[in-house]
Amino acid sequence: MSITRVQAAPRQGRIAIVHLGLGAFHRAHQAVYLERYRRRTGDVDWGVSSANLRASVDLVDALRDAGYRYHVAEYADSKTLTLREIGVIEESLFSGRDAEGDWGRDLEALLARMVVPETRIVTLTVTEKGYFLNPASGELLVDDPMIAADIADPSRPRTAPGILVEALARRREAGVPPFTVLSCDNMPDNGKRTRNAVIKLAERRDTVLSNWIEHEVAFPCSMVDRIVPAMTKADFARLAELGIEDPNAVIGEAFAQWVVEDHFPQGRPDWAADGVEMVADVAPFETMKLRMLNGSHSLLAYLGAPQGIETVFEAVSRDDLTALLRRYMLEEAAPTLAMPEGTDLAAYADSLLGRFANDSLRHRLHQIAMDGSQKLPQRWLSGALARREAGQASPCAALGLAAWIRYTAGRDHAGTAYEVDDPLAPRFAECHARHGRDPEALVSAFLAMDDVVPPALAADAVFAEAVLTAYRSLTEEGLDGALATLAGRSA
Template identity: 90%
Template sequence: MTDTTRIPKTSGSGRIGIVHLGLGAFHRAHQAVYLERYRQRTGDTRWGVSSANLRASVGLVDALREAGYRYHVAEYADSQTLTLREIGVIEETLFSGRDAEGQWGRDRETLLARLAAPGTRLVTLTVTEKGYFLNPASGELLADDPMIAADIATPTQPRTAPGILVEALARRREAGLPPFTVLSCDNMPDNGKRTRNAVIQLAERRDAALSEWIEREVAFPCSMVDRIVPAMTEADFARLNELGVEDPNAVVGEAFAQWVVEDDFPQGRPDWAADGVEMVADVAPFETMKLRMLNGSHSLLAYLGAPEGIETVFEAVSRDDLRALLRRYMLEEAAPTLAMPEGTDLAAYADSLLARFANDSLRHRLHQIAMDGSQKLPQRWLQGSLARCEAGQAVPCTALGLAAWIRYTAGRDRQGAAYPVDDPLASRFAELHGRHGQDPEALVTAFLAMDDVVPPALAADAAFAEAVLTAYRSLTEQGLDGALAALACSSA
């Protein structure tokens, strides 16, 4: 069954009230959909979006311009049930990254002017964990990173999301304008607080008075976002073509979507609760639940499955042993670390996640999920594992997952074929594998010693370190089947 929702473009350009940093598939399939629902329900055009790409590709920016900023979102409940939406809430696309010739910031000044405009009241971000330039373990700004160092040296020509926010806020302060609210929509614990830390730490290196003004005046509410949005495939485009939609900018996602937002917007916000946005006083419990149960499960599948030739989440959860592993991980290792509001049924949540993972219409590639593990694993696995280990409780599923991540970072599958390791620390991983690849104990010890990824107290836990080493040996010597069988025997 296909439900097609065609939305007429608002006549003229609606006023831009939101600037978004991170023009990617998730933003277009999640926040933009909620905003489109709001616009169509209310007729309020004050919250149109200017969306900027800060990464290396200018193609999507120009393609959306050529399409009049229209694109389609295909929402699959399963392979037979599809809702097709046409989205028109994006009013402008900009490019502030580095182009193919190595030049920076084609539209940077336009972006900064848009951020400094009186009508801009909200800035949202989906720049991935690494886009905040924070140490994933400590939360400290990576001041020595070349991108951040460039923003410190030339703050009026920023390259990073924190740098763009600092320069835009400096311009607003200089003009006597109130600051915009900054809403992170990335999968990080306390994402608003971490965004605030990145911006304030960078501002401190520029101007103490500016930093103090940001700390005092700017709101950084936290949020939790949830929707599975895999990369588009040729099969996805082919199905849309069969429906009469030829849209190179289309995105695909599951039917399920959730957005939980801390209600702290001094300059106003859309009245979007009726459109499904959950406005709450404290996002943290929902955010941690999603990170540890959904995202943690995804990471388990990615690092265990991809080197074995398992391509997608659907393919992975179709295996009884991997499905059982996820349920055990969620209920025995993740759920006990959560402090949820009364009445939350975590077993039912686990069941709902397994059902979503089994959506046969989505080809969510494991290699896509595996990207940037060094930035994701602290909040998905390691912080919860530390709490359990400190309480004297074992985390065998997580130990297996960490062992699988170490194996994954070698960049070769079980048959010896190479694949790219997409991670900010990829060169360090390669060096460690080159030095210790023939000595499992030394290799595991070296990875556990990466204190910008693994909390030192967790690495120092002898039982945890031994569990990771045992799992690594099992994976490398017996493969996935043997490692899962060993884990099952250990719990019997």
């Protein structure tokens, strides 16, 4: 194996970026770009304070114990590896719920860090559900218990929108200009949606504050791309064989992309030379990635996981699944995209299939399948709705939706139970308990979930029939039969 080792630049303790969501993707994406920038320029003014908002404090403490250094293993394939040491994170904090049920161990430290003038950017990777927005309409979920708690006690926020509102309120009171808020999550118009969540929550507190946020705070959009599977014991063992004993290490692909709307009133790193694409409009790139890459991943997850297929690599090793992805990307997703002149979507589809076939990554389908109710509106359903309005069918998306409905039953084709990790999992379980023996009623119940499925798409008889037919095919004939049926229709 060819291994390139890259040492971290010296740590300096100077922080200008606060990140909400100290997970694997942040450590393997934004932090890597900032590490490259620091190594190239020697500019130490853009260190990061990263806060974990999730339930576990272990990562926060482990990173602190390691002196805020960790490794990212970037695999081009099974024979080419870059081992990159990262030291740009200067601080780790915890504002989630601990094992005793208490909230916000480091919340005041986090808010204090966000209020000081030196903090100029706040970035987020909190997943789609972390914004507490209705996936279909984009409205703030004011009745969610977490958001309700932030409305009742805004000085002790539990959610990312609540933390942003409280920090911005304190900056305004102190006469400090607002930081820029940069979402790095897989949502269409992620900057606009973040802005909407923050303003709507602020309105519940103080209309003067919400007006100030609306007119003074920048929320640029961004598109992020890098495949970063969840770490497993086998992954840590693989790194240990290379001499890397690091509990905070992350494995990802060599490919990475970051496209950012260039709107940073308080300044930003000059990071274009390190691969960050600064553009006036992120939307075309964002939609392309969501519908083609993420949409393909979701197809593999919901079709493959119940069949016992464990990883993306195993899935695309099947010719029929690769053919499905190619058809979906080129016939259903690509025609809905409005890309800049010169964009070759066929070449992009080929590049994605090549990335999926990276045999060094173990990207589990069950990981991709998490939070489907939050992801599918932007990955499949918005495109299917656009095709419906143009008088076109979406058989691949219909098959995917049928597979998702089947997946939410929580049992694979052999009858083995698995966890359905989704905010709406109790509602799914109720639907299956009530309608599990009646496919038509079950599909109708899922299509009626207007916080997931756009009502105009659910009301389309052709699409609804396609989903029902695909569901019956999956449950009666299995994956092979469903794929053969779809392929036969296109022959």
